[in-house]
Amino acid sequence: MSDDHGSSVISAQVRHVESLLESRGLLDAGEIDTRIDEFLAGGSPANGARIVARAWVDPGFAERLLADANSAIREVGLSMAGGLQEQRLKVVANTEGEHNVVVCTLCSCYPIALLGPSPSWYKSEAYRSRVVRDPRGVLAEFGLELPAGTSIAVWDASAESRYMVLPRRPDGTEGLAEDELAARVTRKGLIGTAAV
Amino acid sequence: MSRVNDVGGMSGFPAVIEEPDEPPFHSDWEAHVFALNGALIRRGVYNLDEFRDAQERLPVQEYLAASYYERWFAAITTLLREKGVVAGEELELPDEH
Structure with missing residues (x-):
């Protein structure tokens, strides 16, 4: 896909924000995956x-x-x-x-x-x-x-x-x-x- | 005063394109952005109306150029900055310097 590079940049940015929030106690490890699974099963x-x-x-x-x-x-x-x-x-x-x-x-x-x-x-x-x-x-x-x-x-x-x-x-x-x-x-x- | 998202009745947009057998998310990061937003709202970091507002007041050019979940991510980072949860420079990827 032509936007592979753009996609990998934003993937890295999202992961970065997630780890920032985990370090501030605003996100639990594994919480994102649980929410995605719940949403897709809903x-x-x-x-x-x-x-x-x-x-x-x-x-x-x-x-x-x-x-x-x-x-x-x-x-x-x-x-x-x-x-x-x-x-x-x-x-x-x-x-x-x-x-x-x-x-x-x-x-x-x-x-x-x-x-x-x-x-x-x-x-x-x-x-x-x-x-x-x-x-x-x-x-x-x-x-x-x-x-x-x-x-x-x-x-x-x-x-x-x-x-x-x-x-x-x-x-x-x-x-x-x-x-x-x-x-x-x-x-x-x-x-x-x-x-x- | 209308904002850029208020497109009802606006002319100039092309035909609607359907994607057969479209998956719920087109990349993992989209699913992560979706879940991240839900987690922050449930924690009370911001509310749903603030989230919508943050998308709708993105710079017009940025709003129109962004994909659906890129807008979401831009709104999330805007609110995290404005609420003082993170400083602006912390949002930048370390290897970008």
């Missing part, structure tokens, strides 16, 4: 998919989810309180006439507990700047061509508020079990840059 889009599948099979849950997502997701053993601070969660449902898509125009706010680490495109200036001005065009770049009659709502996440999309249940999935339905849900579907 949130994943499978969590969000589980919420969606439950909402598809249980209309009562779907109603509670749309009314108060922070409480409803506790029913499936999930929480928005596991990070550095509890974040408000709003789940927005796609319908025949309206599609939802999520962005954080200011930085990269994202429901990590439900979706895992965010993709680089979500954090890019290209996505953040353009999806609020031309959502239909940006969604088309993702391969999602919406009918002209479908309106698009763009939700801008903030430090305290996070959003997740509840996609529409695909046709022909009536016979599927809840875990099979969850397997159909993608990370992009939960952000709104794919249909499911």
Whole structure:
């Protein structure tokens, strides 16, 4: 890679800061590795998919989810309180006439507990700047061509508020079990840059 | 007054590029920066809002030229310096002199 040198310089700088902080008692040896492992073992889009599948099979849950997502997701053993601070969660449902898509125009706010680490495109200036001005065009770049009659709502996440999309249940999935339905849900579907 | 990070609606940025099968971190140092930030916030060295602010007030050229986790690292070192946890010269690599 062309940035190997730059990468090795910043690697050395990061290690240097870590050892400075260890010498001041602000970081324990091994703490960084433990935190990385915990993070990677934590949130994943499978969590969000589980919420969606439950909402598809249980209309009562779907109603509670749309009314108060922070409480409803506790029913499936999930929480928005596991990070550095509890974040408000709003789940927005796609319908025949309206599609939802999520962005954080200011930085990269994202429901990590439900979706895992965010993709680089979500954090890019290209996505953040353009999806609020031309959502239909940006969604088309993702391969999602919406009918002209479908309106698009763009939700801008903030430090305290996070959003997740509840996609529409695909046709022909009536016979599927809840875990099979969850397997159909993608990370992009939960952000709104794919249909499911 | 808007700052450089406030790009919503700004024109001129290119098409969105997706990276197939993207890993959570592209280098070990990125994961270390991520974890380091969490450790410092949990210890109360600074809070999450201070961390965001420190990124958003990076010099504009530096902000735009930096990668996502380079911004994080720049914000962390800015705050460590401003909070008096480390002196500026301590942050420099010994072999840079």
